[in-house]
Amino acid sequence: MKARVHITLKSGVLDPQGKAIAHALxxxxxxxxxxxxxGKFIEIKLTEQDRGKAEAAVKQMCEKLLANTVIENYTVELVG
Amino acid sequence: MKARVHITLKSGVLDPQGKAIAHALxxxxxxxxxxxxxGKFIEIKLTEQDRGKAEAAVKQMCEKLLANTVIENYTVELVG
Incomplete structure (x- = not known):
């Protein structure tokens, strides 16, 4: 099973990288x-086949490592 | 109109950042x-209302600035 994780800055948080891109464009x-x-886009290939367990695990990964939940939001999407 | 752009490394291209995440997990x-x-995830707010023109413009942006097409793929998705 594959998980697609999007990590984006919360609205209101300054995004200098985005501003730089806008300026360059x-x-x-x-x-x-x-x-x-x-934002960031992370694809994780999991051996877990159970949808519920996989989603719970990926959410834990986001909370513990992938996202800084003070300033970032994350969404998890399971594929296949 | 909003464009959601995903930029991912082509398969076969080494992804040290991904490897580091896998190791940390x-x-x-x-x-x-x-x-x-x-990969990268970029949201672009456009004033253009025409879907076709907006998509063409964002593809141009990817080719010229956002993606390194030698090692990266990009996908453009229009929302709203």
């Missing part, structure tokens, strides 16, 4: 870019 | 982690 001539936010 | 006691791949 402007410099390259791309108009009409309102805002850019950059 | 193992150290934390998470068993059953086969493989971890880390």
């Amino acid at each position: 402007g410099s390259l001539g791309f108009a009409g870019v309102d805002d850019v936010r950059q | 193992g150290s934390l006691g998470f068993a059953g982690v086969d493989d971890v791949r880390q």
Whole structure:
């Protein structure tokens, strides 16, 4: 089973990396870019076959290692 | 309109960051982690309302700035 995890900054948290991308896009001539936010995308291949257990495990991974829950949100999506 | 862009390393390209995460998860006691791949997730708010034009613009942004197409794949998804 595969888990797709998105980790994004909470709204209101400053995102300098996103701002830099927005600025660079402007410099390259791309108009009409309102805002850019950059997050992380992590794909985890698990041996666990039980959907419920896999989801619980990945949420634990996010809480303990992958996300900084003070400033970041995470979503877990199971595939296959 | 909002674009969600996923940038992932092509398969076969070494992903040291993913390996580090997999190792750290193992150290934390998470068993059953086969493989971890880390990518980027970028949300772009666009003023463009035309779906086709927005998608074309975001693909251009990926080619020119966001992705290194030698080692990375990208997918563009439009929301709203």
